[in-house]
Amino acid sequence: MATTIHDDLFAPDVIADPYGYFGRLRAEDPVHWNAKYEVWVLTRYDDIVWLIRHPELFSSEVFKRDPRPPYPPIPEADVEMYGFVREFFADFFIQHDRPSHTEMRMVTHSYFTPRAMEAWRPMVRAAIKDLLDDAEAKGQMDVMQDFATPLPVLVIARMLGLPEQDRRFIRELAQKLLFIGRGDLNRMRPLTDGIKGLADYLSPLIKERLAHPGDDLLSVLASGETRGAFSRDEVVANAVLLLLAGHETTINLICNGTLALIRHPEQWALLQASSGLAVSATEECLRYDPPVKSLQRIAAEDVELRGNVLRKLDRARWFIPSANRDPAKFPEPDRFDITRDPNPHVAFGSGIHHCLGATLARVEGQEAFSALVDRFPALHLTTEELEYQPSITFRSLKALPVTWN
């Protein structure tokens, strides 16, 4: 391996600034064998798009096929809980290959069309207004806790048709599931509790929807059982997936995007002056500091790439931040430019697993950024000491405290 770069993906400097570390790998050793974690690290835009568009070579069935222990490691005593978590997650359709992936995804795919999501925009806008009204009354907020964390759960719970009075309860359980990507040593306990709590909560509702289908998303999902795409356990697991997949990700879009806008006052001013830029601004936020840092595949057979041989069952991780800043694809990649066009970033992945909720997330981002510049023109940080979760899956701030006075 033609590089002197260390392999500690969780080192504080790598967590603080993934662009430096993965940018160097992209330049020096774009298909890098990370011996410490026994994983191939891919950092070039073209390689990544090629890899994720060849699902027959690189399987998504990571929980099912990868016998190695989780990383970062967990205590010995939690291994049993990990077994449970792993089995539950293996039912997510994001973790399936064809043909079952297609069958499962098609159950809810039509619910999320660009046209259908546009119809939810007024609801998203109203939810944002409520949250920002509360914040405004306080004079300051943690964008993370007070705004970005509740929003996606409010929206998806409404789509699923979950009762309003259960919101607080759902939020608490959903928060436990956030531990999946947060590299915390003791993450298995909250994860297990979150999964069990949500599964217990959702099961009777799913049964009810099967008997009396409505037009909500939970009914649509449950209809997958009627048509043979899902078992009951799989319906329950994938209802949890819909709650989970859009949570940490949308939080990070809002927080990372808000931070990028704050740090580039001329771009903030530009967005403020022309609300028509909300669409391209959201795309640039997704490119510049993407919510998802990396995802994994398992080689389904021996594959050659740039002179390396990835052996069957080898793990391969693709790093979105470095793909999105690849100078071979994006002119002036380190420049934050909310008018950038074209902007073919891979924040939502690509190929058959391209994010099911992409249009919804875009609507949430557009509405959130528009509302912030509109209501809080003087928004600024109350501290420069920002910290990130020690995760290689997500690019998650721990907090984003701001004020506007």
Added chain:
Amino acid sequence: MARALRVRVDHTRCVGNATCTTIAPGVFKLNDDRQSEAINSVGEPEEIILKAAENCPVSAIRVEDAATGERLF
């Protein structure tokens, strides 16, 4: 007689999600880059083609009436 359609895929948008090839396999085919090509605009009934266009997650598919140029999707 069904009207003739013009079907196009915008490759600056297509992410190779393969929804169109699942819904309308007689019309769309993935190329070597795993992006969709409209190879046969009469390969499926009009309603199926419109359904594929509507279900493209990134709105990359455009469907027009070939005779009038009217945009159908």
